[in-house]
Amino acid sequence: xxxxxxxxxxxxxxxxxxxxxxxxxxxxxxxxxxxxxxxxxxxxxxxxxxxxxxxxxxxxxxxxxxxxxxxxxxxxxxxxxxxxxxxxxxxxxxxxxxxxxxxxxxxxxxxxxxxxxxxxxxxxxxxxxxxxxxxxxxxxxxxxxxxxxxxxxxxxxxxxxxxxxxxxxxxxxxxxxxxxxxxxxxxxxxxxxxxxxxxxxxxxxxxxxxxxxxxxxxxxxxxxxxxxxxxxxxxxxxxxxxxxxxxxxxxxxxxxxxxxxxxxxxx
Amino acid sequence: xxxxxxxxxxxxxxxxxxxxxxxxxxxxxxxxxxxxxxxxxxxxxxxxxxxxxxxxxxxxxxxxxxxxxxxxxxxxxxxxxxxxxxxxxxxxxxxxxxxxxxxxxxxxxxxxxxxxxxxxxxxxxxxxxxxxxxxxxxxxxxxxxxxxxxxxxxxxxxxxxxxxxxxxxxxxxxxxxxxxxxxxxxxxxxxxxxxxxxxxxxxxxxxxxxxxxxxxxxxxxxxxxxxxxxxxxxxxxxxxxxxxxxxxxxxxxxxxxxxxxxxxxxxxxxxxxxxxxxxxxxxxxxxxxxxxxxxxxxxxxxxxxxxxxxxxxxxxxxxxxxxxxxxxxxxxxxxxxxxxxxxxxxxxxxxxxxxxx
Ligand SMILES: Nc1ncnc2c1ncn2[C@@H]1O[C@H](COP(=O)(O)OP(=O)(O)OP(=O)(O)O)[C@@H](O)[C@H]1O
Ligand SMILES: [Mg+2]
Numbered sequence: 001x002x003x004x005x006x007x008x009x010x011x012x013x014x015x016x017x018x019x020x021x022x023x024x025x026x027x028x029x030x031x032x033x034x035x036x037x038x039x040x041x042x043x044x045x046x047x048x049x050x051x052x053x054x055x056x057x058x059x060x061x062x063x064x065x066x067x068x069x070x071x072x073x074x075x076x077x078x079x080x081x082x083x084x085x086x087x088x089x090x091x092x093x094x095x096x097x098x099x100x101x102x103x104x105x106x107x108x109x110x111x112x113x114x115x116x117x118x119x120x121x122x123x124x125x126x127x128x129x130x131x132x133x134x135x136x137x138x139x140x141x142x143x144x145x146x147x148x149x150x151x152x153x154x155x156x157x158x159x160x161x162x163x164x165x166x167x168x169x170x171x172x173x174x175x176x177x178x179x180x181x182x183x184x185x186x187x188x189x190x191x192x193x194x195x196x197x198x199x200x201x202x203x204x205x206x207x208x209x210x211x212x213x214x215x216x217x218x219x220x221x222x223x224x225x226x227x228x229x230x231x232x233x234x235x236x237x238x239x240x241x242x243x244x245x246x247x248x249x250x251x252x253x254x255x256x257x258x259x260x261x262x263x264x265x266x267x
Numbered sequence: 268x269x270x271x272x273x274x275x276x277x278x279x280x281x282x283x284x285x286x287x288x289x290x291x292x293x294x295x296x297x298x299x300x301x302x303x304x305x306x307x308x309x310x311x312x313x314x315x316x317x318x319x320x321x322x323x324x325x326x327x328x329x330x331x332x333x334x335x336x337x338x339x340x341x342x343x344x345x346x347x348x349x350x351x352x353x354x355x356x357x358x359x360x361x362x363x364x365x366x367x368x369x370x371x372x373x374x375x376x377x378x379x380x381x382x383x384x385x386x387x388x389x390x391x392x393x394x395x396x397x398x399x400x401x402x403x404x405x406x407x408x409x410x411x412x413x414x415x416x417x418x419x420x421x422x423x424x425x426x427x428x429x430x431x432x433x434x435x436x437x438x439x440x441x442x443x444x445x446x447x448x449x450x451x452x453x454x455x456x457x458x459x460x461x462x463x464x465x466x467x468x469x470x471x472x473x474x475x476x477x478x479x480x481x482x483x484x485x486x487x488x489x490x491x492x493x494x495x496x497x498x499x500x501x502x503x504x505x506x507x508x509x510x511x512x513x514x515x516x517x518x519x520x521x522x523x524x525x526x527x528x529x530x531x532x533x534x535x536x537x538x539x540x541x542x543x544x545x546x547x548x549x550x551x552x553x554x555x556x557x558x559x560x561x562x563x564x565x566x567x568x569x570x571x572x573x574x575x576x577x578x579x580x581x582x583x584x585x586x587x588x589x590x591x592x593x594x595x596x597x598x599x600x601x602x603x604x605x606x607x608x609x610x611x612x613x614x615x616x617x618x619x620x621x622x623x624x
Contacts, residue, residue, distance in 0.1 A: 049559075060381035060483060093311050098480035109470050115485035119467035121498040127461040132281065135465055139280045178484060 005058055011038040013182055013214045019068035020091065021051075021058055028054040029065065030238045030263040033148050036182075041208060041215045043246055045222070047259055052218045053095055059216075060092055061085040072182065081094050091180035093171045094220075099162045105170050109145060110161050112177025113138040116150030145173045148210060149203050165196040169203065183207075184216045190226060197221065201228060222250055231256045234258070286460050303449055307442040316514075320445050320550055322511045323452040326339060329534040329546040330455045331502035336532070337541025338468060339495030340461075340475030342397050345385075346503055346531045351380040351523035352408060353504025354511040355418055355521045358426050367431035367438070367512075369507050378504020379497045381408070386496030390489060405525050410519045414509030444513045451509045455502055459543050462498075469598055471495050528583065533588045537595050539602025548603040553588065560587060 011249055014036045021029040028051045036042045044052050057063040060072055060084040062169075070077045077085055084171050101110050117138060123131040139165055146152060154162050159170060175183060185204070189197045201224055208215055219225050225232060226246045234242040236258040242249040249255065270564075277283035289291045307321055332346050341414035343349075360370035383406040392400060412418050420426045429440050462468040470491050473481035478488040496538055511518045530553055538549020560583055595602055 062479065081487075082479070082482040083485050083487045086483055092483055094480070094483075097335075098477055100476040100480065102472055102476050103469070106467055107472075110466075111473055111481075111486075112485055114466060114470060114473075117466040119465065119470050121458070121462060121467055121494070124461040124467050125458045127457075127465065131461070131465045132284075135284065136280045138466075141283075174484065263618045 011074075012036065013038050013073065014072045014216070016059070017069045019055070019058055019065045019070060021054055021063055021065045025102075025264075026242075028057065028160065028238050032235075032240055034233055034240075036214060036216060037230075039212065039214055040230040041204070041217055041228050043225045043232030044216060044218045044235065045220070045225055045232055045250070046235035046241075047261075049237075050235040050258075052235055053186055054198075055235070056186055056216070056236075057217065059080075059085075060090060060184065066124070067204065087179065089181035090184065091178045091182075092184035093168070093175055093257070095190065097166055097167045099107060099171055099174070100158045101158075104155075105151060105157055105159050105162065106142070106155050107144075108170055109142045109151075109173045109177055110138060110216035112145075112174040113141060115178055116144060119129055142173075142177055142249055145176050148176070148206060149173045165192050168192070168200070172200075172203065172207070176211065179211065180213065182214050182216070186218045187220065188217070189219060191219055197224065204228065226250065268283055268355060284464055286457075286464070290435075299452075305446060312441050315445055316441050318554075321450045321510075321514050322547075323448045324506060324514055325531075325534065325550040325554060326547045327448075327452045327455040327509070328503060328506040329531060329538065329550045330459050330543065331499050331506055332531050333503065333535045333538070333543075334459055334462065334542055335495050335499035336535050337539075338463065338475070339471040339492065339499070341386075341390075341492060341495060342394070343401045343499075344398050344532060345401040345403075345408070345525075347523040347525070347527035348405045348408035349500045349503040350377045350380050350507030350510065350527075351518075351520070352381055352413060353507030354357060354523065355397055355412060355426075355516045357502070357508035358428055358511060359418075361431055362431050363488050363622075367433050368432075371508050374508040375505040378507065378524040379501035382500025382503070383493060383497050386493055386500070390492050390496075402525075409453030409520060409524065423519075425517050425519045428515075430510050431512065443587055446519055447513045448509060451505070451513075455506070456543060458502070459546075463543075467494075479548075529588065533592050536592050539604030540600070542602065542604035545602050548607065552603065556587060557583075 012035050013166060014034075016032055016034040017030045019029055019034075020027065032051075032055060034042075034055075038142060039207065044055065054063060059077065061080050061084065063079065064079060072088055072090065075088065077088070077090075080088070089221045091146060103111075106128045125132075146155060149172060151173060153164075154166055154170075159167065162170070172185070172188060175185075188204070189200050192200065194243055204215065204217070205228060207213060217225070217229060229246045232242075232249045233240055233244045234252070236255075241254045241258060242252040244252075277288065282288070285293075287296055302532075303319075307315055310319065315561060326351060328346070332343060335341050335343050357367075357370045357374040360373050361367055365373065382404075385400060388400060390397075416424075423528040429538045433447060436443065438444060462471075470481070470486045471494075473484070473486055474488045474491045481491075482488055485488060503544035507523065510522075534546065536549070537552050538545030538547070564580060564583055599605055601608075
């Protein structure tokens, strides 16, 4: 955790100021302010449709905000295409698993190394003298992540035949392979049973510790949120209604009311 | 059985990523290559130059197209035009005294350049609109070639290929022409196989499968679609040049008309999208089936069982392609390659019934 110290444990990794996003007449984000510190696991919670995924999409360049500024370390992310955001060191997973169906688990994970590789048809033509060395070097890196997330047994399977819980783990592996500074997880435990959930929590903590990550976690399971998040922000109808240490923010009367108002199942 | 997966364990990433990890597959490949190299010794000139040689070149062309349609997922219905650009460029360059090796590269670059211009325009649209855009390319290129005498050599003209040397060997005589075609087929095959196991191919497949998920890991979808157009058109251009020099030994615009584009798409689809062995099977199928069919129908007509006009006879192959394309899309989208793969897997796990990979 040396670099974490260097950056100062109070250093801010990602800052959203006044971020607003409209979809037609619907304002999905209303002047959101969020600041995420180096090395923390930051929770983003709220009832369905409250704007959590939209905020993540704003950060990662899919739905750029119409108002507000998003800063990542010293640079602004506004206006960057998603692939450029990825190159800045931000990796994410999707709420609905977004793996490449036509490929094996290994190839999916190897794709996480894309930003460090120099793909070219010419290098492929002269594979034995050119591309092979690079492929093997990055394979070794990918194997470290496979090892960390215990994916050895499914490594060569086509990715669409393995269970959903495993697919979510593969997606996490693909994100980690990019050696991100900042990792965004959009409901990594949705649809998992208790055992799978516990595994996933373990993996997130392991990865965070091993790679010195800062994590933004969207999660509906409040037990998980209170257990691993340092701080949380609660959204409702695109508005920030609470912020602070996990247990306190979740028990905030406004938050309880928001969840009851939606008669939510996960609270 | 001799064809087994069990007992084959790789202990190094290098061997695990071999083109053919199983010893039996390697054996088959070497055997096929040896047979191909020795073909002039045991095949009659007729079979060598009118069956095997065009089959190899068309397979190379189908491979070029499957790189774009199968691996990168971009439809192209004007690929014959790409080949035409390559063929005409190579002829004009060699006539101007450029060495054949450089003329081939020039043919590839010219085809890739023009292919990319249409590609860039086409990439802003998807699916059916992409089909329309590539069709437009076919007609524009056809029209330009026919109507610009500097390219076609005048209306109805046939341009003969000049005598050339490839790497100091004169490209003359059936065997040499055949080896030229074989060499090109081997190069394209290795290239496409290698693309499929390296970061370039993975990025193409990623963009094809889910472009938003590709961009979240840092793949620029537009760039890679364009690169796919470039690489595929380059190979298509050179394939056109090889076809002109090693097979037709002359070019006319009709050799690269719209129906040839459809034939190429049929080769790729019937063989199996994105499959290397599929390109060979598809090309063989598309080249052979019309011959067999025409002979059958002509035979039946001659025997008096059927009465067909020669006009209808000429159209039977086209109708059969149409039917085949539809049939394969409906019933076996993965094409002949899938049928081959099923067979191979049957032997792999014999005497058991099921396999995992
Ligand atoms: N592409 C879009 N076009 C139009 N409206 C959208 C779009 N994406 C999201 N919205 C709307 O924005 C609001 C916030 O949606 P969002 O997906 O961010 O919610 P969420 O908090 O992630 O909910 P969930 O817990 O169900 O994932 C919703 O009302 C949704 O309908
Ligand atoms: Mg969501």
